[in-house]
Every structure is written in structure tokens, then in C-alpha cells.
Amino acid sequence: MPRYNPADIEPRWQAYWEQNRTFATPDKPTQRKRYVLDMFPYPSGEGLHVGHPEGYTATDIVARFARMRGESVLHPMGFDAFGLPAEEHAIKTGEHPRIQTERNISEFTRQLKMLGFSYDWDRVVSTTDPGYVRWTQWIFLVLYDTWFDPEQKRGRPISELPIPDSIDPADEAAVEAYRAEWRLAYETEAPVNWCDALGTVLANEEVIDGKSERGGHPVRRLPLRQWMLRITAYAERLLEGLEPLDWPTGIKTLQQDWIGxxxxxxxxxxxxxxxxxxxxxxxxxxxxxxxxxxxxxxxxxxxxxxxxxxxxxxxxxxxxxxxxxxxxxxxxxxxxxxxxxxxxxxxxxxxxxxxxxxxxxxxxxxxxxxxxxxxxxxxxxxxxxxxxxxxxxxxxxxxxxxxxxxxxxxxxxxxxxxxxxxxxxxxxxxxxxxxxxxxxxxxxxxxxxxxxxxxxxxxxxxxxxxxxxxxxxxxxKLRDWLFSRQRFWGEPFPILHEIDADGRQTGVKRPVPDEALPVSLPELKDFRPHGRPEPMLEKADDQWLVVELDGRRYKRETNTMPQWAGSCWYFLRYIDPLNESQLIDPEKEKAWMPVDLYVGGAEHAVLHLLYSRFWHKVLYDRGHVSCDEPFQRLINQGMILGEAELTLYQTEDGTVVAPQDVRRGEDGMTTADGTPVMAKAVQEEDVVKQGEGWVLKDDPNARVESRSFKMSKSRGNVVNPDVVVKDYGADSLRLYEMFMGPLEATKPWSMAGVGGVRNFLDRAWRMIVDQDAAEIRLVDALVDSPCNEEQARVLHKTIRSVTEDIESLSFNTAIARMMEFVNYFTRQKQRPREAMQTFVLLLSPFAPHLAEELWQILGNAKTLAYEPWPQWDEAALVESTVEIPIQVNGKVRTKLVVAADIGKDDLQKQALELPRIQSVIEGKTIAKTIVVPGRLVNIVAK
RNA sequence: GCCGGAGUGGCGGAAUUGGCAGACGCGCUGGAUUCAAAAUCCAGUGGCCGCAAGGUCGUGUGGGUUCGAGUCCCACCUCCGGUACCA
The missing domain is CATH 3.90.740.10 (Valyl/Leucyl/Isoleucyl-tRNA synthetase, editing domain)
Structure with missing residues (x-):
């Protein structure tokens, strides 16, 4: 019984793509290039969330579409893998954060591959890879070596900084002190959140109301020597640079306000x-x-x-x-x-x-x-x-x-x-x-x-x-960027502090030489805090901490970089992921940059995007990249909420409280006068719509709230992609996420909706494959003769709509058009092969596994990933007759079928002659008639 | 408070940008098929009035512009997201 079976089809095609390196990127684009980028994920232990594949599917559709249109596509994926959770895990278990991080990355990779994204997996990067850290540290040294010239409005090498006459050029310490005031990376005393009870410095997000998030211990603010990045020097450039970008205006405004x-x-x-x-x-x-x-x-x-x-x-x-x-x-x-x-x-x-x-x-x-x-x-x-x-x-x-x-x-x-x-x-x-x-x-x-x-x-x-x-x-309003953290799991700063014979710092700093990069993290026996208000790396032994260079002794910098560092430039590494001799090959950089489409969550609207832009501008000023803005077009995918929930609010004694009267305070929900309120889940079949809201069927005075909430573990409404793939298939998940609504909108999940798109894929399968046969074979209705006029019109309309909708990222309507196609051709006793083949190509960016399978069943030998994208024929779209609504005083009274190319006068004449119209305007005088050829006739009668 | 986004059937959402509101999907109702069910197929499905033909109301609220408004203008309401004394 050859039914549509994604569990069989999907792994098979994933293996095919991998073995054939179907989605390998050309090293340099051959014709038009398109760089399609996702915001790379933090590989958390929770695994992939249904929010991730939303943006990833959108970019995947664009990437697959572009390949079929003959463009050279760069569509990579990677991991933003430094971060606190892995370190917390290490503190608890003693397991090195790298081990947990690698485990999480492989789980993420499995899940991403399961969804059939056309990433070039040869280019995968992780910010924690030593080969990657090396260049993150190298860029830091570029920042350290750069000052911003307010005259020329650009970053220049620190060696070109004019030293004022008041400073003796022979006095090295004085010259360096002056330079430090200009360097884009500099040290300063800044307060940190020190928690005595935990014996560690906490990140801002770990402090809630002056107490530690874990344990609720008091947190003090202590000054500590830290690294800053002089992003304020670039404030004006960051502001001006926004203007020409194709970004949502909301995000631009947010950045403008942030810069302030x-x-x-x-x-x-x-x-x-x-x-x-x-x-x-x-x-x-x-x-x-x-x-x-x-x-x-x-x-x-x-x-x-x-x-x-x-x-x-x-x-x-x-x-x-x-x-x-x-x-x-x-x-x-x-x-x-x-x-x-x-x-x-x-x-x-x-x-x-x-x-x-x-x-x-x-x-x-x-x-x-x-x-x-x-x-x-x-x-x-x-x-x-x-x-x-x-x-x-x-x-x-x-x-x-x-x-x-x-x-x-x-x-x-x-x-x-x-x-x-x-x-x-x-x-x-x-x-x-x-x-x-x-x-x-x-x-x-x-x-x-x-x-x-x-x-x-x-x-x-x-x-x-x-x-x-x-x-x-x-x-x-923009402040300089506090760039150091006191944690273990981050990039070490490639900076050395000179020490004297007694181990005291002399105040002289020097960058770690290029050939000694990357500076790796020290081996630690355990990852528990050392209990001092100092960076974690102070725990390292002298073998790591003390360095001898040119006959002088140095102590390594022990702060680490924040998670932002790695994400500031990862899009460059994808272009040249294995380069060991330079940040990026300038030829390749020029060929691929800037990013043409960047899709990710709105939570990064300000910081990540601002920080990346800042680094990129510095790299540009210093001649390492060729464009000064990295992301040409930006889209924020909307949040996916959990399934809608119906809730009844009651006080202790069972009195129902209207949803809008519930106050949410620090100690739970109450009524206006402070009586505690409890929430009770209600089943869909027990409620009925009344006016704007919902009430219990049994008690029309009991108002019920209907709302969708952000998915969260505590609420228990998280949808796991693994489960969806198991029950419906990856193509259904992809399709559903695109069909839910506009990419940028916030929308609630509905498992029934997944069933709906699965139903569509089943129908598409049956439109082509005879599922009653014992073996895979095409349906009898499939014929080699060409489309008749009507079929051709449906086909070409579908090509046009799907093409235009992908171009405008309106994936939901593109899918609706394909559903109409299937509804139409399922009813056709004769289904021309050309129409079926074309449909499969149109479907392929959305449901690639099913499309590949159908393509093969239709007798094609190799992947459809590089088949030319179908073209529509304007001539086939033309209809000989059109139905025109005839209005009287703006109200549609009847309709009239006329030749599509009918003249204005003719149309008006025919409309006025209609008996229906005659009867409506009887006894009135016609003041005016509006005729829009091909669209409508409106008769104004008084 | 301020900034941004959104209010359209029971639900998710469509509407050549001023021209037939509700495409497509879910759900629901009826029918076909079946011993029965699942699956599938066909038909219907905004409210109200009407046996029907048809009428009438209808895109958060109130006004306006227009032959014509979901779409444009003015005033307001609600929800969601972000932000918080930046002089």
C-alpha cells in the first residue's frame, strides 16, 4: 500500500543530500550570489524548540528557491556555544563545559538535519572551536590596536594616533597612557555583581531585585578592573548606517532610540x-x-x-x-x-x-x-x-x-x-x-x-x-560596552600584563603575539567558584597564568569575553571556515558579503545587531572587509505561542471573576479588593461565544478567558519538534510553520493545523501516486498529453502566485495557492504530466523530501534541487470572459459575464439593460455611472 | 509614561493596495462509500429576517473623505511586544 510515508521518505532523502553533497556551496559564486543567513542558536540542553524551525524554514525556502533560479547560494548554520548554562552544569557535575556543549551541538545537529534544511554542513562553525576562538581573539586585538579619528570619522591604527606636545614621546608609559584613552578596547574599573554566598560574580541577568537568581542571596556592587569597548566612538556612524538598510522600521527605531x-x-x-x-x-x-x-x-x-x-x-x-x-x-x-x-x-x-x-x-x-x-x-x-x-x-x-x-x-x-x-x-x-x-x-x-x-x-x-x-x-544614550565577564566558559583575552620579580603587575600590557593565538582556556580540576571577587581564570595554575616572552614575565589576562563576542562576526567565518592564515580571504569576502537576508528573533533587535555592526565597521575601517554594513535585509520572525487555553477564574468560594477583573500581583492573582483568585482550565466543548468573549455553556454569566501564552516549561505548553516529526513528518512541520500566518506575526500553535497541512501533503501524494496499487506507480489519471486551456490557466496562475509569494516572503499564501492547485487537479480525470512535474518543483522548497520522492516517481533520475524554477506564461493566464459585479449605489445587485476585453461604453450599456438592475433603479434617476473595465460597474441613482 | 505592532466568522488567517469582505486551512453540519468504523469523496457553513427569490446588518468604537473604505483622514478603546528619570 504505497501511502505517503514521511518516516520512510525523509531519512532517505536526507542521506541522499548528505552523500551527494547536494548543498555544497560554490567557493566563489559563479553568477548572482545570495547569502541567506539564520541567527545561529545557542545549543541548549533543551534541544530545538518549534520557534527555531520557523525562521530556518523561511530561509531554507528562499535558499532552495534561489538555487533553482540559478543563483549561487550560501546558506550556512553554526552554534553560539559559549554561555552560562554549560558552565552551571559544569559547576554542578564537574564535567567540562566543552563536553556538554559538544553533546548539545550534536543533538541540535541531529534535529536540524531531521528537518531537511539545505545547509552546507561542511561550513558549520561553533564559536567555541579553537580555530574560531583564534580569530575572535584576533579581532579583539584589532579593536585594541584601533583608535577612532573624529576628524576622518574612522578607525585607524593606534600607531597613527598623534601624540600631543605635552607628552614626551620618549616617555613610553606616558605615551601608552595617552593611547589607552583612545584605544577602542580599554580597561577601567566598573562595578560587578558580587554575591558573597555563592562566592562568585554574577551576570546582570542572574540578579533579580538585588538578589541572586539562584538561592536569593544578597548581591553587592563591587568595582573590578574590566575591559570596555569604545562603541560610543562609532555612535554617529552606527546611526547613519541604519538609514539605507532594508530592515523593519521598528527595529531601526529601536536602534536609533538605543543610540539616543x-x-x-x-x-x-x-x-x-x-x-x-x-x-x-x-x-x-x-x-x-x-x-x-x-x-x-x-x-x-x-x-x-x-x-x-x-x-x-x-x-x-x-x-x-x-x-x-x-x-x-x-x-x-x-x-x-x-x-x-x-x-x-x-x-x-x-x-x-x-x-x-x-x-x-x-x-x-x-x-x-x-x-x-x-x-x-x-x-x-x-x-x-x-x-x-x-x-x-x-x-x-x-x-x-x-x-x-x-x-x-x-x-x-x-x-x-x-x-x-x-x-x-x-x-x-x-x-x-x-x-x-x-x-x-x-x-x-x-x-x-x-x-x-x-x-x-x-x-x-x-x-x-x-x-x-x-x-x-x-x-x-549609548554607553561604552562592558566587554569582560568573570566566568570560565568564554574566550580568554589575548592580553598579557607584565609582572616584576615579586609577581606584581607593572602596568605594562602587551598583546599575545599572532602566532601564539588562540589563547586556550586553562585546564581546571573543577569549575566551582573560588570565592573571591575576581575572574574564574584566577583559579588557573602558574603554568597557564605566567608567560615568559622576550625575557620578561607576564601574567595572562583572566577576564573572559561575553557571549556576544563570538556572534559578532560568525557570518564572516562561514565564507572561509577553515582559513588559518587570515581572518577571511578578501576575494571570498568581496564575493559573498554582505548578507542578503538575515532572519532571526526580535530579541536580538538591539544588542547583537548593534554589536555586530560595530565590529564590522571597525574591520571595514581597518581594511579587513569590503562593506561597512553586514546585513542588508533583516526579518524578525514572530513568536510562536502555545495552543490557546480557556481559563475560568474563581475565588475560594467559587464566585466567578471576569478575566479583566483579575489583578496579577507579586503574590499571585487577586480581585480588585485583594481576594485570592484561582485559575481553572476549561474544555472547549463547555464554552460558548457571547459578544466579545466566552462564557460557560451551563452558566452564561461565567466569563471565560481564551488566550495563548508564550511556550514555557513551567506552563507545560512547549511543543517538541521531535514529536511533531514523528507524528506528522518534517515536511508537515515545515509547511505548517509557514502556513500559520505571516512570518513576522506572533501566532498560536495548533496541532490540528499540523494535521491540516499533512492532509494536503497526503492529497498531493494521491494526486500523483496510485495508493491502491501494490507497488509504487503513477495514478491512471496521469497523462502525457498537454494541459487544456483551463488546466494551463490554473497551472500558470499557480506558478505566478507561488513565485511572487516566495519573493515577498508570503509563504502562507503561497501554500494556499498550492492547495488550490491540488484541489483542482484532484478533480481532474486527466492530469497532464507537465502540470504534475511543475507542481512538484513549486512544492519542493517547502516540502523538499516529498517533492524529491514524487520527482523520482515521476521518472526523474537525480535531485530536483537544481532544476530550473518554473516560468509562467502570461498568455496562458488570459481569460476570455470575466464576471463583473454590477453595483447600484455601491451595493452589488447582480453580476454580468462579459468578454474580458469589452469596451467601457459597451459594458455600461449591457449593465443598464439587465432586468435586475432595471427593477432596482426603477423610479430613480441615474446621476452618474462609474465603469472600471474588467473590474466593476457602479450606477449612482437617486 | 514613551516607542513599536495588531484588532476581520467558532479558530488560524486571505483580500492587485480604494473596487464582489471572509481565499486557503482547521472545526462544524449533511450526504456518498462501508456490515460498521477509520480513511476518502461530494455539498454546505458570518449574523439576522424569509418556504423561497431575495432583503438586511457586518472588518475594535465614534466621526469624516469618496460613486465606492477592512484599506485613506481625525478622535478614541482594547490586546501584545519593547523600554524606563538620558537632562
């Missing part, structure tokens, strides 16, 4: 002794704006220099270096207490939750440069040390945050912008009782009164500049 460019001015306020203001001002008029403010100066950044006259107080961040200088004796205790408390909290905590403003008066005053007014200087944590200058001028009348703070501490509010006349709160703003952050007309601003906000901004900035008191400035 703002323009305004830096303004200096005098904070020295009371009588020195005039001298200070005169000095500035002479010398101009200085690069580094002196001790008697407090520099602020503002986007609203026009509101300078309304500055009624100043705020500096608790970490601001001027805090001790500003703090007067009486205020000392309060300030110290406040700053200590702030230091305990992370920036995240400080900015989260209820935003009640806190602060403390420093005891000092600053003098407003525009009007000489004396304003108090406060210390408050609503100002971030790491943004702008870490200090602000507060204008409560025109800044929401300052307004709140001023209310809290009873600070005067002076309006300096008159809102537009129609502004609802205008009078309140003018009375200092409300805040207005928009544009208007200057008031209380001396000679600037009466001028527009835009105008005053420019004028004030210009005036400050000429007085040497300020200057136009641009700021970014």
Missing part, C-alpha cells in the same frame, strides 16, 4: 568663592571654553539652553567627582549617607519602580552664567553620572522630572517659556503650577523675551560660545 542622539549645549556654572564670579567670567571671555572644566566650575549638559533663565537649582549625580568639593561642613553627614545608599543600588534599581524623587542639598550654590543668579546645588540620583556631564541645570517649569523634584523640596518654579495660547494649562504654567516641556515664546529671559524657543536656543548657545561659557554639544 540628542543635541544641545554644555554650559559652565561658577561654583567658586562668592566674589570670584566676575573674574572667572572675564577669564573665560579671554580664554574661551576650556576642554576640562576647572575646580571652580560645574559643567552641565542641556538640550534646552533656551531655558537657562529658568534654572532654579542644579543637580549633580551622587558619583560626580565634584560632590566632595561642593559639600559644605553642615551637609557632610547627610550627603555621605545619601551617596552611600546610592552606591549600593545599581543604575537599574535606581531608575526602576516608583520614581519618587530623592536628593540632598550640598550646601553650595552655583552662579547662573546668563544672569548671575545664585542657585542651590543638590545631589540626587535621578541624574545619571554616566550621561552628559553627570550634572544638570534644573528648570522645573519646563522639565517634568525637575518639576517633581522642585515640588518635593519646595524649590521655586520660574516659567521662561510661554506655551501656545491654546494650551490647556497655559495659565498654570505661567503661574509656576504646571510644567510645560514644549516650544513656545521666551518670557522672563531678559533680552530674549518674545522670541521662539528654537530661536532662543541658537541665540543663547551662540552667546555662551562667544563668552567662553558654553558650547553646542551632542550626546548619546
Amino acid at each position: 542622539r540628542s543635541a544641545g549645549a554644555e554650559v559652565d556654572f561658577y561654583i567658586g568663592s562668592a566674589d570670584g564670579f566676575e573674574d572667572w567670567k572675564a577669564g573665560r571671555r579671554e580664554a574661551g571654553f576650556v576642554d576640562q572644566p576647572q575646580a571652580d566650575t560645574l559643567r552641565v549638559y542641556t538640550t534646552r539652553p533656551d531655558t537657562l533663565f529658568g534654572a532654579t537649582y542644579m543637580v549633580v549625580a551622587p558619583e560626580h567627582p565634584a560632590v566632595p568639593r561642593l559639600t559644605t561642613a553642615d551637609a557632610r553627614d547627610a550627603v555621605k549617607a545619601y551617596c552611600d545608599a546610592a552606591a549600593f543600588k545599581s543604575e537599574r534599581e535606581r531608575t526602576q519602580g516608583d520614581r519618587e524623587k530623592t536628593g540632598v542639598f550640598s550646601g553650595s550654590y552655583a552662579i547662573n552664567p546668563v544672569n548671575g543668579a545664585k542657585v542651590p546645588v543638590w545631589i540626587a540620583d535621578y541624574v545619571m553620572a554616566s550621561y552628559g556631564t553627570g550634572a544638570i541645570m534644573a528648570v522645573p517649569a519646563h522639565d517634568e522630572r525637575d518639576f517633581q523634584f522642585a515640588r518635593q523640596f519646595d524649590i521655586p518654579v520660574v516659567p521662561v517659556v510661554d506655551p501656545p495660547a491654546d494650551h490647556a494649562l497655559r495659565q498654570d504654567v505661567l503661574d509656576g503650577k504646571a510644567c510645560f516641556a514644549g516650544s513656545g515664546v521666551a518670557i522672563n529671559s531678559g533680552s530674549y523675551d518674545g522670541r521662539s524657543t528654537e530661536d532662543v536656543k541658537a541665540a543663547v548657545t551662540a552667546s555662551l560660545e562667544s563668552e567662553g561659557l558654553g558650547k553646542a554639544a551632542v550626546n548619546y
